[in-house]
Amino acid sequence: MKKLLLLFLTVSLLVFITACSSDAEGEEPNEDTAGEEQQTEESSESDDNNEEEEATDEKVEAVFWHAMSGGGQESIEAIADNFNESQDKYTIIPEFQGSYEEALTKFRSVGGTEDAPAIIQTFEVGTKYMIDSGFIEPVQSFIDEEGYDISQLEENILNYYTVDEQLYSMPFNSSTPVMLYNKDAFEEAGLDPENPPQTFEEIKEAAEKLTVKDGDNTEKYGFSILNYGWFIEELIATQGGLFVNNDNGRTEEATEAVFNGEEGLRVFELIDDMNKAGTYGNFGSNWDDIRAAFQTEDTAMYLDSSAGVASTIENAPFEVGVSYIPYSEEAERNGVIIGGASLWMSNGIDQEKQQAAWEFMKFLQTPESQAKWHIDTGYFAINPAAYEEDIVQERWEEFPQLKVTVDQLQETKPSAATQGALISVFPEARQQVVTAMENVLQGTDPQEALDQAAEETNRVIEQANRANQ
Incomplete structure (x- = not known):
């Protein structure tokens, strides 16, 4: 009888110890389980960080409204592609808006709002309206802030878009x-x-x-x-x-x-x-x-x-x-007075989009970009250094008459007459x-x-x- 009672107590003790051990595992995970859960949390945090980095790494998109069709449109799109591929911060999106008049009419309806394009191309006779509209940010503010050297650009083209010693827009497709x-x-x-x-x-x-x-x-x-x-x-x-x-x-x-x-x-x-x-x-x-x-x-x-x-x-x-x-x-x-159109920067839009617009405007003024634009369209190079590029020299050798147009522009005497009229x-x-x-x-x-x-x-x-x- 004593043997049976001792066996019963032994079995009961084993069951109790086993039960206690089971409860302990439920309250505190063992070392292997804790490691797995820690890895899961770290993985989750890493995913969140990656998503933030991806969001941060996304390029700022800036819309560019223009009025160039045919070969001009093809050249604009090619230059925009070159800019987009040249850096990893901004993407310029060119959008054709019809004639100069049609593009300006559309801009009037969205100017000063977040829906406005970052850049709009406007013909020279729209200069006074654009200045008075309150819808634009003068490029002079970016020139001054950065110390950008505009002396490299054609003076007789800059003169038209300069008012009270402020360059309001960046010359683009210029002709005489x-x-x-x-x-x-x-x-x-x-x-x-x-x-x-x-x-x-x-x-x-x-x-x-x-x-x-x-x-x-x-x-x-x-x-x-x-x-x-x-x-x-x-x-x-x-x-x-x-x-x-x-x-x-x-x-x-x-x-x-x-x-x-x-x-x-x-x-x-x-x-x-x-x-x-x-x-x-x-x-x-x-x-x-x-x-x-x-x-x-x-x-x-x-x-x-x-x-x-x-x-x-x-x-x-x-x-x-x-x-x-x-x-x-x-x-x-x-x-002669400069004709054609220039590029204006919108205000009332995100500052990063304005910066994208400014970076693109500067890219457009490089000798390489201007040489391509001159060859593709016949418009003047805003940066005269473009005329020294091989593709321009080859083009002038084929068409020496093109140099006559540049000579006439560069021989123009700066004055109120050749600067052109400003009326809205x-x-x-x-x-x-x-x-x-x-x-x-x-x-x-x-x-x-x-x-x-x-x-x-x-x-x-x-x-x-x-x-x-």
Whole structure:
């Protein structure tokens, strides 16, 4: 009996010890289990850190609205790709927005908000509107903060976008007018193809020899100008004339048009005289039409944008000459106003997007980028160092006429005239000049046509100035 009782106590003790041991394992994990749980926690923390690093490493995306189609769009996208691949902080996203006018209209609806693009391309006559809009951050603030050297860039291009010693936008696609002429036609008419006319009187004389008539029908006109206000502005400026008062609106707000002064009258009298003589070809206001007229030899001389020179040379069935735009013999040649467009930075957007925009603008000004842009599009290189790049030298060897456009720009005398006018209603003013041109071609007296255009321009200037007060 005692043996049975001892066995029972022994078994009970073993069961108790086993139970205690089991409870202890449940309360405190053994060493192996603790290691596994610690590894799981560390793995979780590591995953969180990786996600944070990935979020931090994501590139800042900045949208770039532009108005370039065709080859210009292809070049923009290629340069943006080069920038995106050159660094790991920013991604520029180019987006085509239609014409300059369409892009600006869209920008007006989102300017000053987070929905605005970081960069918008705006044509030169939109400069005053952009400055007054309150929607942009002047690039001068980034230039000053960083100490960026703009002396490396073309002064006669920077001048247009500089107001009160502040560079408001970064020049991009810049061009000037030049005169293109048919060298073969010059030889046939007994003119020296290497010595094109320079003054208004020389243009009239050469046009008489270049005009070809068959009875009452004119087969070939001597000279033509597109019905586009830009060319009239340039022909006035190269004489040293202004478009509006107060130094073209650069010392004070412009209050009236002055393009109907003696410089403007000389231009309109040139058109009027040649039109009456039958040596002036009126091919309307469409760029393609006047370029086609030149290609088909319907006109022997005409004014075009420097950006269109290379394509015209390539497509013409004759040798093309390029010369400076003509000027009145009653004035000195001053040079040309820059045309085209520039890049503006939005305000009211994330600062990182602004920084992305600034970095891209600087990338665009490198000689390599500017050389590519010049070759692809015909627009000037904002950084003249680009002209020393091999691809540019090779292009100039093929088309030496391109250098003429650069020489004319670099020989321009900086002044209020060649700096260009600043008015917020420039598109409306330009249309008034076009109407005046059309009226002269229909027989209206040149001074009367100019005065009417100036009067209408004054009206819209007054309205705009009143609205801005």
